[in-house]
Amino acid sequence: MAPLEAAWPRSTPPEALAARRQRLRERVPGPLVFASGWARARNFPHNAYTYRAESHFLYLVGRPIEGAALVLDEAGARLYVPADDPGARLWHGPEPTAEDWSRELGLEVRSIDSLGSLPGAATLPPQDPSAAAWLTSRLGRPVVAGSGDRLAALDVPLAEAMIALRLVHDAAAVDQLRQAAHVTARAHLAGLRATRPGLREARVAAAMQAEISAHGMACAYEPIVTVHGEVLHARHKHGVLDPAGLLLADVGAETPEGWAADVTRTWPVSGRFSPTQRDMYDAVLTAQAAALAKVVAGARYRDVHLASQRALLECIVGLGILRGSAEQLAELHATALFYPHGVGHLLGLDVHDMEDLGDRAGYAPGRVRQADPTSRFLRLDRELEAGMLVTIEPGFYQIPELIARIEPGSVLDRALDRERLAQFSDVRGIRIEDDVLVTQTGYEILSQDIPKTARDIEAAMR
Amino acid sequence: MAPLEAAWPRSTPPEALAARRQRLRERVPGPLVFASGWARARNFPHNAYTYRAESHFLYLVGRPIEGAALVLDEAGARLYVPADDPGARLWHGPEPTAEDWSRELGLEVRSIDSLGSLPGAATLPPQDPSAAAWLTSRLGRPVVAGSGDRLAALDVPLAEAMIALRLVHDAAAVDQLRQAAHVTARAHLAGLRATRPGLREARVAAAMQAEISAHGMACAYEPIVTVHGEVLHARHKHGVLDPAGLLLADVGAETPEGWAADVTRTWPVSGRFSPTQRDMYDAVLTAQAAALAKVVAGARYRDVHLASQRALLECIVGLGILRGSAEQLAELHATALFYPHGVGHLLGLDVHDMEDLGDRAGYAPGRVRQADPTSRFLRLDRELEAGMLVTIEPGFYQIPELIARIEPGSVLDRALDRERLAQFSDVRGIRIEDDVLVTQTGYEILSQDIPKTARDIEAAMR
Numbered sequence: 001m002a003p004l005e006a007a008w009p010r011s012t013p014p015e016a017l018a019a020r021r022q023r024l025r026e027r028v029p030g031p032l033v034f035a036s037g038w039a040r041a042r043n044f045p046h047n048a049y050t051y052r053a054e055s056h057f058l059y060l061v062g063r064p065i066e067g068a069a070l071v072l073d074e075a076g077a078r079l080y081v082p083a084d085d086p087g088a089r090l091w092h093g094p095e096p097t098a099e100d101w102s103r104e105l106g107l108e109v110r111s112i113d114s115l116g117s118l119p120g121a122a123t124l125p126p127q128d129p130s131a132a133a134w135l136t137s138r139l140g141r142p143v144v145a146g147s148g149d150r151l152a153a154l155d156v157p158l159a160e161a162m163i164a165l166r167l168v169h170d171a172a173a174v175d176q177l178r179q180a181a182h183v184t185a186r187a188h189l190a191g192l193r194a195t196r197p198g199l200r201e202a203r204v205a206a207a208m209q210a211e212i213s214a215h216g217m218a219c220a221y222e223p224i225v226t227v228h229g230e231v232l233h234a235r236h237k238h239g240v241l242d243p244a245g246l247l248l249a250d251v252g253a254e255t256p257e258g259w260a261a262d263v264t265r266t267w268p269v270s271g272r273f274s275p276t277q278r279d280m281y282d283a284v285l286t287a288q289a290a291a292l293a294k295v296v297a298g299a300r301y302r303d304v305h306l307a308s309q310r311a312l313l314e315c316i317v318g319l320g321i322l323r324g325s326a327e328q329l330a331e332l333h334a335t336a337l338f339y340p341h342g343v344g345h346l347l348g349l350d351v352h353d354m355e356d357l358g359d360r361a362g363y364a365p366g367r368v369r370q371a372d373p374t375s376r377f378l379r380l381d382r383e384l385e386a387g388m389l390v391t392i393e394p395g396f397y398q399i400p401e402l403i404a405r406i407e408p409g410s411v412l413d414r415a416l417d418r419e420r421l422a423q424f425s426d427v428r429g430i431r432i433e434d435d436v437l438v439t440q441t442g443y444e445i446l447s448q449d450i451p452k453t454a455r456d457i458e459a460a461m462r
Numbered sequence: 463m464a465p466l467e468a469a470w471p472r473s474t475p476p477e478a479l480a481a482r483r484q485r486l487r488e489r490v491p492g493p494l495v496f497a498s499g500w501a502r503a504r505n506f507p508h509n510a511y512t513y514r515a516e517s518h519f520l521y522l523v524g525r526p527i528e529g530a531a532l533v534l535d536e537a538g539a540r541l542y543v544p545a546d547d548p549g550a551r552l553w554h555g556p557e558p559t560a561e562d563w564s565r566e567l568g569l570e571v572r573s574i575d576s577l578g579s580l581p582g583a584a585t586l587p588p589q590d591p592s593a594a595a596w597l598t599s600r601l602g603r604p605v606v607a608g609s610g611d612r613l614a615a616l617d618v619p620l621a622e623a624m625i626a627l628r629l630v631h632d633a634a635a636v637d638q639l640r641q642a643a644h645v646t647a648r649a650h651l652a653g654l655r656a657t658r659p660g661l662r663e664a665r666v667a668a669a670m671q672a673e674i675s676a677h678g679m680a681c682a683y684e685p686i687v688t689v690h691g692e693v694l695h696a697r698h699k700h701g702v703l704d705p706a707g708l709l710l711a712d713v714g715a716e717t718p719e720g721w722a723a724d725v726t727r728t729w730p731v732s733g734r735f736s737p738t739q740r741d742m743y744d745a746v747l748t749a750q751a752a753a754l755a756k757v758v759a760g761a762r763y764r765d766v767h768l769a770s771q772r773a774l775l776e777c778i779v780g781l782g783i784l785r786g787s788a789e790q791l792a793e794l795h796a797t798a799l800f801y802p803h804g805v806g807h808l809l810g811l812d813v814h815d816m817e818d819l820g821d822r823a824g825y826a827p828g829r830v831r832q833a834d835p836t837s838r839f840l841r842l843d844r845e846l847e848a849g850m851l852v853t854i855e856p857g858f859y860q861i862p863e864l865i866a867r868i869e870p871g872s873v874l875d876r877a878l879d880r881e882r883l884a885q886f887s888d889v890r891g892i893r894i895e896d897d898v899l900v901t902q903t904g905y906e907i908l909s910q911d912i913p914k915t916a917r918d919i920e921a922a923m924r
Binding site: 042 | 468470502503504505506507508509510511512514516517548551552553554555589591607608610661662664665667668669671672673674675676677678683684690692693694695696697698699700720802811812813814816817818861863864
């Protein structure tokens with residue numbers, strides 16, 4: 001019996017892309033230009049990193065066409081693509097021509113060689129330096145790669161219009177995001193099943209990535225698969241899985257059109273949580289539930305964050321790690337000692353959606369980041385709207401650096417029961433992260449197929 | 463019983479790195495500066511492609527230290543590294559400090575902030591545009607990313623010295639290359655075992671990549687795993703495995719220090735070659751054997767290439783696809799119809815080693831690429847030396863573009879038996895590629911653990 005072929009990602013229908021372009025044109029006068037960028041050289045010009053088109057281009061064109069540009073102006077939308085290169089065909093096979101793209105996308109498509117200068121056009125700074133240089137030459141003004149957090153005045157209205165569109169996902173975007181979440185679920189199941197004491201972190205990470213690439217997707221970000229859960233963005237993968245320890249896996253897929261998932265689970269290497277691991281796992285899960293209970297259109301995301309911080313604090317007090325009233329400890333920012341990051345962020349075409357524009361997307365006009373330990377790493381402070389996708393990802397971490405920073409003799413120092421904390425030495429770090437679509441009446445968890453309760457995780461590992 | 467942890471890559475000993483730096487200093491007067499480069503942003507500044515240091519830096523320092531620079535001058539060697547960032551430690555965990563690197567490498571290490579301008583220093587253009595901009599500011603002259611094929615006069619002696627060193631691998635380099643080949647062998651075995659009719663190419667590619675990343679390595683280049691073997695550098699992976707077809711897999715690992723393997727195998731999806739597939743497979747294997755028979759210190763690589771071309775031609779004549787004398791057909795460049803690329807290339811820190819310097823590494827002084835169809839894609843024309851590593855990778859491909867280009871009524875047109883060729887319709891493309899270390903008396907195949915004969919491949923798939 002032949003195995004079934006893996007389901008392959010569905011594309012965004014051209015009508016949905018046309019509707020996005022139309023909505024953008026209604027909001028900002030053109031001309032507007034969006035470059036897709038080129039693959040970046042790795043160790044020599046012909047050995048490039050896997051190509052990933054610029055996100056704003058993907059939002060409006062839906063296909064990762066290398067070296068292309070979209071122009072929107074009074075005359076409508078025109079896509080400019082590289083001319084067919086018969087020499088390249090020998091090496092890369094037949095690729096879609098301008099005519100093919102025009103048919104597929106229902107869009108006027110021309111050769112990029114025919115695109116002249118575009119003085120006065122607005123754009124958004126790309127990540128690819130070659131695309132930035134190309135835009136500089138076409139627009140006759142400097143466009144610097146990665147400079148979206150310090151926009152030229154001409155580009156600000158375009159950024160604000162794009163943010164308004166991309167903040168609230170249309171049905172086609174939700175379909176892409178569901179696909180990414182679905183494959184991410186398969187990756188996490190593969191990770192749970194691949195876990196065995198004595199293996200390296202890299203082996204579990206490989207099993208998870210394999211599930212993603214087998215389904216025609218890429219990793220939306222460098223996977224974190226670590227026995228050092230206390231390192232928030234751990235990059236090493238040589239650690240050996242200790243049977244008494246936990247493994248934290250923060251891994252998400254990205255569709256070929258660039259739409260991302262971002263999910264974290266933490267599981268016991270042995271397949272069974274120890275009593276202390278289970279207690280702390282349940283505490284983080286309680287903090288996630290408290291956050292989710294606040295998610296609904298109209299709620300302020302900052303309050304979602306504070307609810308999860310407060311819930312975790314109460315659990316930590318309940319477990320006897322901190323002594324005193326939760327009220328007072330919250331004023332001291334005591335939660336930041338164990339949970340120093342924000343409850344989550346926007347998710348869409350980017351895993352931190354539109355972070356290329358700095359805090360402009362994450363923070364509502366007039367709001368800025370707070371400097372206090374509870375909120376300094378919060379990436380989102382807006383009122384939620386139906387159709388927004390956010391992560392909800394509280395955590396508990398024993399970070400030696402943070403504990404060492406406590407001032408001896410301070411209120412916090414006296415509140416911390418170090419002996420009790422030491423009993424949780426088999427809990428280095430726990431994070432539980434889901435992708436949550438805001439609705440009018442609450443929310444929908446796109447990553448809901450991934451085991452999450454301690455019991456479901458243990459069952460999946462048996 | 464706990465599974466055994468995967469063997470982890472060994473590092474190059476500091477003495478070997480010191481010896482390389484010393485040999486380079488003896489050949490070119492300093493000051494010389496080598497930048498390691500920074501990770502390149504993918505879709506926003508904090509979401510980067512997996513960092514890969516510049517190859518020349520890796521050759522001399524052996525550790526992928528982001529944002530670092532090596533300076534060689536009369537005073538010796540100094541490594542400049544980024545200052546410790548306590549803020550980053552929260553996210554990425556403790557990283558080696560300047561003192562740690564100094565201890566590990568036995569080298570003077572300073573903060574990069576202490577490095578002033580270096581007027582008159584020679585360098586080699588990096589691939590990373592940020593590193594190029596940094597070098598531009600330090601050297602006070604333009605350094606353009608990816609411009610190694612058009613060097614400034616000041617940098618030519620350095621390029622020639624680096625080429626002289628890197629052409630012939632020292633024992634530490636061979637150890638790295640062996641490790642890469644060893645893990646690559648495991649990847650190809652995983653690919654053979656994962657192949658089932660009805661799966662997608664991506665599933666087999668994922669199984670191969672998983673074996674590489676589970677061992678702490680990366681892919682040295684974007685893997686080619688395709689049912690369209692006739693597309694030389696196929697990039698798509700959605701093809702479904704036809705039980706009657708072949709699967710071509712060109713996949714190689716790279717150690718954490720950047721040393722590469724590059725191996726291709728072609729196997730039948732069903733696990734059994736058809737008679738036509740076996741005949742043509744044996745023809746390509748014969749062409750590889752003819753090439754290998756020429757490999758020895760002192761031989762000219764161009765003659766290795768021509769031997770494989772000639773052997774394949776004779777097989778194709780023997781199979782009745784081309785009629786006439788091999789002598790005459792060779793003069794017509796008839797082999798290029800089915801085998802349009804070179805027999806291989808240099809292999810080392812880059813999969814096309816030192817191709818960042820254009821043809822300067824591959825072609826001996828005074829030699830240039832030939833324009834004829836047999837040799838235009840030959841990447842190497844030097845006398846072989848003991849310690850050089852080259853690929854030997856003949857192939858047979860039915861490329862519609864090339865066959866369509868035959869002039870009607872020409873000698874080649876009359877020589878081609880299209881009916882006979884049509885009988886080989888289940889052979890789209892076959893390539894057999896090994897990594898071959900040149901010795902005084904012949905060669906050693908580093909990738910020898912990978913099944914290669916039709917019989918061994920079938921046995922591995924059972």
